[in-house]
Amino acid sequence: MPDTYQYAYYAVDKQLNSLSVYNAGYERCHPGYQWGPGVRDHYLIHHIICGRGCYRMEGREYHLKAGDTFLMFPQVESSYQADEREPWEYAWVGFAGNDAYAMIANTDFSMERPVLCQSDISNGLVARLQAIYSANGNTFQDAVSMTGALYTLMGFLMKHSRGGKKPADVQAVYVERAKQYIAEQYSYPITVEDVACYIGVSRSYLFRLFQGAMHQSPKEYLLEYRIRQACQLLNRADLPVGSIARSVGFEDNLYFSKVFKKYKGCTPSEYRGTQEKDGGVGYAEKEAKATVPLL
Template sequence: MTNPTEDDIRSYYAEDRLLSSLSVYNVGSQKCTPGFQWGPGVRDHYLLHHVLSGKGHFEIRGKTYHLKKGDTFLIYPNMEACYRADEEEPWVYTWVGFAGTDAFYLLNHTDFSEDSPVLEQAEISGVIERRIQQVYEAKGNTFCGAVSMTGALYSMIAMLMENSSAEAKQKNLQTGRVEQAIRYIEEHYSYPITIEDIAGYTGVCRSYLYRMFQKILKMSPKDYVEEYRIRQACRLLRETDMPITAIAHSVGYEDNLYFSKAFKKCKGQTPTRYRKTESGKKA
C-alpha cells in the first residue's frame, strides 16, 4: 500500500469553528492509491464521503459495506470506523466533515442513521457531488466564508431530506412532533403545564403524543416533564443557595412536599441531602 501524493488530494480544513449550530470542519476530495486505508479510528465530528469512482470497503459497528461509484457513507462522531480502497479499482471520493447543535436533528431527517450509515443512491450521485463541491468552493477562514460553507452544507442536507424514503419521512414527522414537544417543555417547565397543553401545542392528540414519546424516547411525556424538572432542580441545588421551596416553585412544583417525593423517587435522596452531597464533592 502506498500513500496518496499531494496531487491526489484536494482539501480544506477550517482553522476555527465559528458557528455553533452547524459548522464545516473540512472538505475535499482524494484519489486513493490501491489498498489505502484510514483507521480503525474515531472522529470528533460527522464525516460524509461520496464515492466518485472505483471501489472500497467501509467497516463500522461490526459490519462491512462494499461500496462503489454513487454510494455515500457517513461516520458518526466518536464511532470507530475504518475504510479502505480496493486493490484493483481504488476509489476516488469527495468528503465533508461537520458538527454542531443542529447536525444530529438534521441528519435524523435523512435516510442516514447509526444503524444504516450508507446510502446507495446513484440517481442523485451527481447532485451530492455538486453540493459538496459547492461547500469546497465557498471555503474561507473568515466569518463570511464560514457562513457560506455552512449555507452550502445546509443546502446539501436539505437535498438529502427531500430525497429520503417515505419511511424516513414518516419517522421525521414523528420525530419532529417530539422535538417540538421537547422545546415547549424546555420553555414552559417552570409553569404548571399539562400533557394536554403540550399535545395542543404540537397539534396532535394526547394518545398520539404518548405513543411517539414511547417509541422515540422510551418514556411518557409526563415522565419526561418530571425528569426535566428534576434535572433543572439539581442544577439549582448545586449552583445556588435558593431555599428548597423556591427551587420547587422555580421548576414547576407548587407543592413542596410533592416536589420532595418526586425528587427522591428520581434521585434516590431528598433535595436537602442531594445539596449536601454535592457540596461535599466540591469541598
Template sequence: MENTGEHYKFSNKVREKSLVSLSVYNVGHQRCTPGYTWGPGMRDHYLIHYVISGKGTYTVHGRTHELYPGDAFLIFPDTEVSYRADLHDPWEYRWVGFQGSDAASIIGSSDFTPAGPVLHHISCGDALCEHLTRINKAYGNSFSNAIEMTGELYLCLNLLITKSPESESDDPATVRRALSYIDARYSYAITVEDVAGYAAVSRSTLYRQFMKTIGISPKQYLDELRMRRACRLLEDTDLTVSAISVSVGIPNSLYFSRAFHKATGLTPTAYRSGKRNPS
C-alpha cells in the same frame, strides 16, 4: 495538498468560529492509494463521503459495507469506524464534515441511520458531488466564506432528506431494482437497510411497495431466497452446515440452523439425510 503520482489528498479544515446551527468542519477530496486505511477511530462531528470512482469498504458496528461509485456513507459522531480503499481499484471520494445544533435533526430526516449508514447508488449523486465541489471552492477563513460554505452544505443535505411516504410514488422499478440486488447479493450478509439504500428509498417505502407488488415483505423475500438456496446446497453438495450458512449470507451458523428449522420444520442435517435417504 498531498500528491504522490496519481494519488492525492486535498483537505481543508475551517478555523473561523463556527455558526451555531450548522457549519462546515472540514471538506476534502482524495484519490486513495491501494489499501489506504483510516481507523479504527472516532470523529467528533458528522462526516459524509461520496464515492466518485473505485471501491472500498466501510466498517461500523461490526459490519463491513462494500461501496462503489455513486454510493455514500456517513460517519456519526463518537462512533468507532474504519474505512479502507480496495487493493486493486482504490476509491476516489469527496467528503464534508459538519457540526452544529441542527445537524442531528437534519440527519434524522435523511435516509442515513446509525443502523444503516450507507446509501447505495443514490440518484442525486451528481448534484451532491457538485455541491461538495462548491464547498471546496468557497473555502476560506472569513465569516463570508463560512456563510457560503454553510449555504452549499444545506443544499447538500437537502438532497439527502427522506421524502415523506405520501410524496413517494409506487414505482415498480423500485421493486425491480431491489429484487435484482437481493438476487445478486443474497449470499453476502446484506440486510433490508442495504436493499433500501440500493433502491434509494426508505425502509418503510420499500416495505409498502413490496407488499403491494409481490405480496410479501423484503425481509421475507430475502429469508425465503436464502432458505431455498440452502436446501439446494444441502441436497447437491457435501458442504458443512457452517459453510452453507456462510454461502447464503448468514455468518452465524446457529442462527441459520434455527431459521432453517423454522422455515422447513427440520434441522439442516435432518433435511439432508431425508433427501439422500428417503424412507
C-alpha cells in the same frame, strides 16, 4: 495506477453554532489506504466518485463502489479502507452544530443504515460537495457561504430521501436519544445543555420536545432519573450519602439533599432510615443469600 491526490479545507474556527463545516475536500487514495478504527467529534459524509472500498461501523461491514455514500457519526467508532485493486476516490464534508442531527434525521441516513446506494443522484452530490469546498475560507463570510452550501446539500439529500420519515418520528428519535444519553451519563455532572449538544439541538427545542413527549422539562427528567438511582443506592447501608450524591451526578451534597427532599418528601438519611425499618437496606442481599439452594 494513478498517483494519490488530495485537496482539502480544514476550518480554523467553527463560527456558527447552528451548523458549521469542519472540513471538506477530495481524495484519490492509494491501494489499501485505511483510516481508523477511530472516533470523530463531528459528522462526516464521504461520496465515492470511482473505485471501491470498505466501511466498517459497530461491527458491520459495507463494501461500497462508485455512486455510494457513507456517513460517519460523531462519537461512534468506525473505519474505512480503499480497495487494493481499485482504490476509491471520494469527495467529503465534515460538519456539526445544533441543526446537524435534525438534518441527518430527515435523510435516509441512520445508525442502522449509515450508507446510501443511490447512483442516480451521484452527479448532484458531487456538484454540491464541490460547491461547499469552493466556498472555503476563514472569514465569517466564508463560513456563512460554506454553511449555506451545506444546507443545500442536506436539502438535496432530504429531497431524494426514500424513507419517508415524518416530523413526529424524528422528534421521537430526539427524545429517545436524549433519554439514552441521560441513562448512560447521569453519574457525571452533565447539564441539560450537554444533553442538547449531544443530540444536536438547541436547549429551547429540547425543552419543547420533552414537554410534548414527557410532559416535563428535560431538567426535571434528569433530576428525577438521578433521584431514582440514588434511592437504589440508599438501599446499601455501606455507602455514605455523600458518595451516593457524587455517584448520581451531584457535586454538592446540600443541593443533592435539597433536590432529594423535593422529590421524595424527606432527606436521603430519612429515606434510608425508613427503608431500614421496612427491611430495605441490605434486604435484597440477605434475601438472595437465604434463597440460594443447597447443592
